Amino acid sequence: MENQMKSTLSLMVGALLFMGCGGPLPEEAQEPQDAIAIPEQYLSPEDSSAEGGEVNALMACCYFRCSDNLLRGPFPNVVEGNCRNYAKYQCARRGLGFVGASWRDC
DSSP: OHHHHHHHHHHHHHHHHHHOSOOOOOHHHHSOOOOOOOOHHHHOSOOGGGSTTOOOGGGEEEEEEETTOOEEEEETTSOTTOHHHHHHHHHHHTTOOEEEEEEEEO
């Protein structure tokens, strides 16, 4: 009898933890937040920082070379600073060695 009580109690505690014990969220937490708009001055393609051979951050894409020496890209969805890791992964996936990676205009 004592063994059944322990197992029943543990099942009830497990069900309580599984279901949770909180009520509904307050209304203020359920409303979606307004998206932050980027000002037009930062979205213009004619940015002064893009002149002189520099790559504009909004137009940069990842390019890479594997051991077959083919330039692959553009990959615009690669996160900033992750181009080299992405290139190493893609070259290894193809069974090739990694040569280099860089950011360039899309």
